[in-house]
Amino acid sequence: MNPDIYEAIKAEARAMQDSIVGWRHHLHENPELSFKETGTTEFIRRELESFGYRDIQVGFGPVGTGLCTYVGQGGRCVGLRCDIDALPIAEQTGLLYQSKNPGVMHACGHDAHAACMLAAARILKLYEKDLPVRVKIFFQPAEETRTKIFEKPLSGAGYVVRSGALEGVDAMFGMHVWGIFEAGKVFVREGATMMASGRFSLKVIGKGTHGASPHLGCDPVTTASQIVCGLQTIVSRETSPIEPALITVGTIHGGTATNVIPQEVTLSGTIRAAREDLVRFMGKRLGELASLTAQAHRCRTEYSLLINGPAVMNNPAMVSVVRSAAGAILGSGRVKDVDMLTGSEDFREYSARVPSCLYFMGMKDEGKGVGQPQHDPAFLVNDAVLSDAAAVMAAIPFAFGQACQG
Incomplete structure (x- = not known):
């Protein structure tokens, strides 16, 4: 050469x-x-x-x-x-x-x-x-x-x-x-x-109603807000503090008018960690936490997780x-x-x-x-x-x- x-x-x-x-x-x-x-x-x-x-x-x-x-x-x-x-x-x-x-x-x-x-x-x-x-x-x-x-x-x-x-x-x-x-x-x-990563999609389904009568519906907006705040505890309380891990909510969509509680709210985001098995664990827990939080607010969820790879x-x-x-x-x-x-x-x-x-x-x-x-x-x-x-x-x-x- x-x-x-x-x-x-x-x-x-x-x-x-x-x-x-x-x-x-x-x-x-x-x-x-x-x-x-x-x-x-x-x-x-x-x-x-x-x-x-x-x-x-x-x-x-x-x-x-x-x-x-x-x-x-x-x-x-x-x-x-x-x-x-x-x-x-x-x-x-x-x-x-x-x-x-x-x-x-x-x-x-x-x-x-x-x-x-x-x-x-x-x-x-x-x-x-x-x-x-x-x-x-x-x-x-x-x-x-x-x-x-x-x-x-x-x-x-x-x-x-x-x-x-x-x-x-x-x-x-x-x-x-x-x-x-x-x-x-x-x-x-x-x-x-x-990092290894995954992508999730979450739909929070409630019961729509007039904004003046919230007691007649089941609000997916407040429920989704609780889920977004709560899912960060998966990183802070369920993974090792010396191991890098992230959950990011990148999109939230819901509602069509200021005086209407919508029927559903959709969220999507990413999960990242140094290990693919940790991404899978966090993805599983995210789905469980979302479902149980929704139940507490008389809503339900539809959840999907795609593992991008290692x-x-x-x-x-x-x-x-x-x-x-x-x-x-x-x-x-x-x-x-x-x-x-x-x-x-x-x-x-x-x-x-x-x-x-x-x-x-x-x-x-x-x-x-x-x-x-x-x-x-x-x-x-x-x-x-x-x-x-x-x-x-x-x-x-x-x-x-x-x-x-x-």
Whole structure:
């Protein structure tokens, strides 16, 4: 392998900075929701073809968006993954390239992921003859949500796996920009990295009546309020205080008029923990607590729980590969340890099946006003870090090859 390959990758990435920013701004301006990323997929396909890629697979099984392709030769195969979908959020950034799609926004950085992966794909194509392994590049749809096509709802990674696209891949790597981490540094850890999670839906059913005659009905609004307050005791009193766990109610809907007690109220939310079995326990207890609280108020409940899956688990050997690649590009002083994040990611579908590593590129720069958490309607990407992020991604297959030889 070319001993100066990392310097070459770094130089190529920095020379492509304007292109990377241009790609990201285009994607940011034209966001598409999960499973609807048709324009995004076509844009990426055209760019890959301009780099010289020909064997491009569009879609994964029944999902017609997203794509993957190969570069290089060799007995070992490394997967590089980015996600491409946006969120149902009304943007509040005021950017010149703000979303053109009302109510849809790249508020999690997936536009940056796709732009960096395009740059990495171009670099890997330029240095294809030097690659020590085969690289499969995934532009994955629908990280943010799930849809039911078969027996249960799956997110994009689930359909990638089910389509067979992961077969033959020996290791998987993914990068996530992170708004509240210091700009230009890579953050990574071994073991559980992002939480296991589940989603719940709860309907509280009472008896509607006039607001002036509450005694003639059974109020699901006050009952739902009691449930929302009470379910937090599942975390505070039924799980270990030294084990991370979260229950979040994200939506409450009920009522049509100020003077009417409605027939029902619906709630939905998420459950998170470091262990999938703890998520299942909290989900079970949430249903029981809701049912009994409703009974006490002469109401009843309908409850459903979907377990998203286990925590993202970073393989120690693959973490070493990322550290090596990031150190070669950025210098070891810009590679940092990180605590487990309380968010969840469908990268879990890969880490549950092959040795994997999901790492983070920090973006926070107070001088530029960058530092918002993911999913904030004012979320900003720090464009200055993108060439370094692309270079690290392009360096990973080379670092993996060196690790295999060592």
